[in-house]
Amino acid sequence: NLLDARLLPHPAEAQAALLPKDSKSYLRVYVVTSDGKALYDVDISIASPGFSTYGSTDPTGQAGFNLPADTYTVTAQPPNDKPYKPAARKVTLADGQSADVYLILKAETDPVGQTDFGQITVRVMDEDGWFRGAEVIIGGLDFHTANKMIQTTSGADGYCATFEALPPGLYGITATAPGHGYDGSRITIAAGRESGLVLLLPYLTKPLSVGVFDKISRKTIPGARVEIDLGAAASTNSQGVAAFNAVPVGQRKGKVTAAGYQTTGFSVTIEESADYLTSAIVYLDPEKQTTQPTPATPAASLALTEKQRQALQDDLQRWEKILACLEEGKRKYPNYWQDCNGNWTMRDREVEIAHFRNLITHARTKLGQSALAANAPAAGTALATIPSDRIALTDLNGNETFGSAAGATERPPQNNELLTSGASLRTGKQSTAAFRTSGGTKVTLRENTRVQITQKPNDNASVWQVEASAGTVDVEHHETAPGFDDIIVTSRDGVITPLNTRYRVEVGSTGTTVDVFKGRVRLTGNQILRLNSEGKPSPVKNLELRAGERAIMLKTSSAENTKPLKNLLINGGFEQGLAAPWESGFYSKKPMVWFNSGNCHSTADLDKQTVHGGNASLHLRNLSKRAPNIYGTMTQKIKVNKNRYYAMTLWARGQNLVSNGGLNIAVDAMWKIRPVALPAGNFNWTRFYKTFNSGDRDTIEFRIIFEDVGEVWLDDMAVEELPEDYKE
Structure with a gap:
């Protein structure tokens, strides 16, 4: 199995005896040739002043070691029948840390003085120019380069991040910053060469609606002009609402002008994490009268001609039919913007309904019709x-x-x-x-x-x-x-x-x-x-x-x-490291936590830079496409009460996930009940919440299953028992 392959040619029992019982850190060693090919059966020695151990690489060029925190010299010695030169590097492991180290073995015939590694300098700008303080992430897309590094743009010019000593191969590079979206690219790093890349961060935008009302009457003000900073402007509709589809997140300031009213300023905060429509309400004061008011127009002069009355009556009937259809659509399709015939509305259905209610009210007033009977409104009315x-x-x-x-x-x-x-x-x-x-x-x-x-x-x-x-x-x-x-x-x-x-x-x-x-x-x-x-x-x-x-x-x-509700999941925020009670289950020998089925090329490590809460998150990467029995996994067993409802909560961040459900969570031994499945694509920290019933089980497995290509961060996970009277 995979564990034995890493420890050959020494017996597993003898190797385990060499490891201290308090080993909490994990080191993965990759050994490749100058052109990126994995090397099998290469002897690996790990040495520090107080500890040493050894192993050999498996067919994928990997060897894994559980080690105490210390600074080590890692040496790769090829077999006598393979014409490669030895290589060595130093690595420092912190307590509970998982790390990767790459050793490139040069052929005996390689030119003397050739550089094994390359480097790249990444500069970041946004729509206003060069940007300082962006987070730049580089990750290898070839298996032998599949690690991840993070830097913040800094340096002499203030806008760059430089990554050195990169093994040759294909890399993915992304950049992001607060209030901005992502930009990224793929680039091939060559040995002995310095590369450069410029990334452009777009502003992160969210929709905004601004409602404008008369401060005294509290009535809506159609036709008001709403301006916000960065040059955006819109006019209020018949319901007194101005809609902006894409406004940069952050603190925004604006002003509202309308005929007969004093110009009024306002401010609104559009949050980056908002999953709802941000709205602002502005009340306008009427302008102070500087001249005598114009006498009211006699009612007789407002009388409609017969032709105008008939046209308005026709419009009223048409608007009432549309409103009735929209109301029926709301009953038939409560979660979608559709009318009674299943047709999609041009905008939020509630906005459409409010618009036609307003038209009907004004039409009835002009026609002199009574609003409705005092005791009950007629069916389908506004x-x-x-x-x-x-x-x-x-x-x-x-x-x-x-x-x-x-x-x-x-x-x-x-x-x-x-x-x-x-x-x-x-x-x-x-x-x-x-x-x-x-x-x-x-x-x-x-x-x-x-x-x-x-x-x-x-x-x-x-x-x-x-x-x-x-x-x-x-x-x-x-x-x-x-x-x-x-x-x-x-x-x-x-x-x-x-x-x-x-x-x-x-x-x-x-x-x-x-x-x-x-x-x-x-x-x-x-x-x-x-x-x-x-x-x-x-x-x-x-x-x-x-x-x-x-x-x-x-x-x-x-x-x-x-009493506070208890989180039954232990170390769901990974503050105590990647350790028990997290395990691979019955698939491999302890203390292995993350298990790869088949030839799945996936990894699990702690990330102390990209976190949702606390000081660490679980970072997972999978380079293997979806296929039968090809996946990476880990689990934690939880004792539960039978036939009770439980709530599962987790925060996740995804990058380059190629399919829906590429990473999911199962809770039963047969993996049939999977309350949470992550969506495809890229997304920042997002909360996922689902409930499930324990059925006749008194123990469940909180099992993470990664079965398609992508990169995921998980943090702040919880499983909580809901009150006995909870119903779905």
């Missing part, structure tokens, strides 16, 4: 017609939904019925219901849910407080309406304040669980725990959650529930 002191019931499904006004007897409600402050709603088995506010917010009650709805003043507006006493509540805030924060959900365990978001609240016996699907929410309570944190998080009273995150607000009456 939300702008819902009074601000009412909520409208929609999407009633099943026959076990009941509602009541404040102090009234409970009864089955009707679709489009209007309710006032103090109303209660509850759903039974296989029944759901929803209601909307005049601001466009939709609240959906899942099965067996009970809420009370109260309108309360909040600053210059009013908000609806939804107090959930049982069940599951989904909230989707309207992103373009000025009242998108008009719903606050509370439970006995705390308060959830929205920040332009879509989220779910579930009230259970152990506490209130909150999942955020888009945007952010702010939680307030006595005992709040993030369900995907590393280690043992302490309860807090205030917590902000972003898209993809979840937390639980615990019941403070139960002492048991105040």
